[in-house]
Amino acid sequence: MRKLTYGMNVSLDGYIAAPGDDLGWSVPSDELFQWWSDRVASTGTALYGRKVWQAMSSHWPTADQRPGATPAEIEYARRWRDIPKVVFSSTISTVDWNTRLVSGDAVTEITRLKAEDGGPMDICGATLAAAAMRAGLIDEYVIVTHPVLVGGGTPFFTTMDRWVHLTLVQTRTFPDGVVLTRYETRR
Numbered sequence: 109m110r111k112l113t114y115g116m117n118v119s120l121d122g123y124i125a126a127p128g129d130d131l132g133w134s135v136p137s138d139e140l141f142q143w144w145s146d147r148v149a150s151t152g153t154a155l156y157g158r159k160v161w162q163a164m165s166s167h168w169p170t171a172d173q174r175p176g177a178t179p180a181e182i183e184y185a186r187r188w189r190d191i192p193k194v195v196f197s198s199t200i201s202t203v204d205w206n207t208r209l210v211s212g213d214a215v216t217e218i219t220r221l222k223a224e225d226g227g228p229m230d231i232c233g234a235t236l237a238a239a240a241m242r243a244g245l246i247d248e249y250v251i252v253t254h255p256v257l258v259g260g261g262t263p264f265f266t267t268m269d270r271w272v273h274l275t276l277v278q279t280r281t282f283p284d285g286v287v288l289t290r291y292e293t294r295r
Contacts, residue, residue: 110152110221111228114237115250115290119258122265124234126258129159133256137283138180140252145184147250151191152227155218157236158197161207164188164232169205194221196236215243238266248292249274255285 116124117134125131136144148154156164171177172185193207196214203209210217218240221229231237231246240246251264274291281287 110226111247112222112245113248113250114231114246117252118264119254119256121257122263123258123261124264125262127261134254140282141180148187151230153229154191154193155231156195157233160233161195214239218245234262241266251289253287
């Protein structure tokens with residue numbers, strides 16, 4: 109069974125985006141950016157909700173061709189284009205860049221994907237991850253906490269109807285006081 113990880117940048121008060129979908133607080137250091145890039149390189153399939161997909165696909169497909177692109181940005185753009193992606197949405201009709209669109213039940217499709225052979229999967233987007241959390245499909249949580257309080261917005265965690273017990277498997281500190289914590293779900 110494939111491993112499913114939910115990981116994102118998170119404010120100290122638990123949000124992945126501030127009001128108005130503002131992400132200005134989560135600009136990564138070079139070291140953190142490289143960590144995210146290496147994570148993309150080791151992921152077998154990325155699962156996206158519509159909002160995160162639209163943000164990523166508006167920038168990364170051609171980021172390596174932009175004037176002034178850094179070697180790290182060029183590497184990330186290439187890795188991002190190469191990784192197989194699945195976008196879950198009932199409101200968009202086309203996707204590109206090694207991507208497949210699913211407009212049906214996300215939990216059913218994620219369950220099917222987990223049962224397939226292949227590398228680990230990452231899930232990106234609060235709404236999509238919430239459905240996977242409630243269904244008990246998340247195997248690991250990667251929380252990259254930035255030392256900022258944004259006061260509201262899109263929360264990383266959804267309201268749950270049962271407890272989920274976790275085991276801490278890694279901590280790491282990045283520049284600017286950013287802290288990575290990885291937890292595996294105890295089954």
